[in-house]
Amino acid sequence: MHEATIATNILSIAESRSAALPGSSVLRVYVRIGDFRNIDSGSLKFAFDALKADYPRCSKSELVVEQVAAVGRCMRQHQYCPSLLNAYSCSCGAGLNCLMQGEELEIFKCTFETATREANFETV
Amino acid sequence: MHEIVDEHMIERILGANEELAAHNRQDFDEDELLVINFMSAPGAGKTSLLEATIPRLKPKACGIIEGDMVGELDAERLRVLGVPVRQICTGRSCHLDAQMVARSLHAEPLPKTDYLFIENVGNLVCPAEFNLGEHKRVVLLSVTEGDDKPIKYPVIFRNCDAVVFTKTDLLPYVKFSIARCMEHIMQLNHSAKFFCTSVSTNVGMDEWIQWLETTRTLHRQCIAI
Numbered sequence: 001m002h003e004a005t006i007a008t009n010i011l012s013i014a015e016s017r018s019a020a021l022p023g024s025s026v027l028r029v030y031v032r033i034g035d036f037r038n039i040d041s042g043s044l045k046f047a048f049d050a051l052k053a054d055y056p057r058c059s060k061s062e063l064v065v066e067q068v069a070a071v072g073r074c075m076r077q078h079q080y081c082p083s084l085l086n087a088y089s090c091s092c093g094a095g096l097n098c099l100m101q102g103e104e105l106e107i108f109k110c111t112f113e114t115a116t117r118e119a120n121f122e123t124v
Numbered sequence: 125m126h127e128i129v130d131e132h133m134i135e136r137i138l139g140a141n142e143e144l145a146a147h148n149r150q151d152f153d154e155d156e157l158l159v160i161n162f163m164s165a166p167g168a169g170k171t172s173l174l175e176a177t178i179p180r181l182k183p184k185a186c187g188i189i190e191g192d193m194v195g196e197l198d199a200e201r202l203r204v205l206g207v208p209v210r211q212i213c214t215g216r217s218c219h220l221d222a223q224m225v226a227r228s229l230h231a232e233p234l235p236k237t238d239y240l241f242i243e244n245v246g247n248l249v250c251p252a253e254f255n256l257g258e259h260k261r262v263v264l265l266s267v268t269e270g271d272d273k274p275i276k277y278p279v280i281f282r283n284c285d286a287v288v289f290t291k292t293d294l295l296p297y298v299k300f301s302i303a304r305c306m307e308h309i310m311q312l313n314h315s316a317k318f319f320c321t322s323v324s325t326n327v328g329m330d331e332w333i334q335w336l337e338t339t340r341t342l343h344r345q346c347i348a349i
Contacts, residue, residue: 002250009137038249038279095311107135
């Protein structure tokens, strides 16, 4: 399903980041996936492993998925509740007026193996 | 000698699609084109609703992008209406994305129209994740599907502008509560508009058409500013 598209995007991003580091290859790609992003982690990893051979710098890489639980602010209790009945509904049955977390779909770290001197940097 | 380097970042995985969707939107606005993305489960009535809608919008001009995995059956149905139709066969993909739409329109541009309806691949899961550059997202839900669908597929209902209940002439024969379903949706989405329609009996079509026409008028006012 669309996990293949997501995996393709992840690999493209990792490949381009690696290309910016001369002589490097990707060891690990770390992603955050929120509970409410319609993405199955197992399927995503499967797709990643199936597709990475098409990306020379990522061909030996591993995908690490950090699943992010949904936390929302209950309309009735006026506080953030981690135990949600379903998407956007608190376990007390009331709706949520905001979702603090649970919709993430992002890469937050890549680990590269490089033949150059170590150069730690952060980009946001 | 090999070194291990960690690079910290926050990169949206679908960032490329979002950028292209923004370009699509810009192109649509330059052409004063209102774009509606139709999404639903297979068989909910997207094509039938388009067949009933387009004649009612005349003399406004309409164009259609039809998304299916394989074949052109729906596109052929819609071509009978005398409007330009572009078919996108997604092959293995279960949804349209911004690149597919951009490629289709670049390869074979539509004549100048007032509305562009994009009938997405029948799927309540994946299309919700992919912005096409549309101005409005409309989700169709047939009364034969079950009023618990918003609970089971929350993302698509959370991110839509309107929900059209279809096949309402079948309500006497199914256990579907529109009120209950609306309540589920309103817990996810406080601003969605609701329409109850039947293309067989013409129920609700006037309100649906009026919303489309009002939306287009407002869109033109916005882009004129």
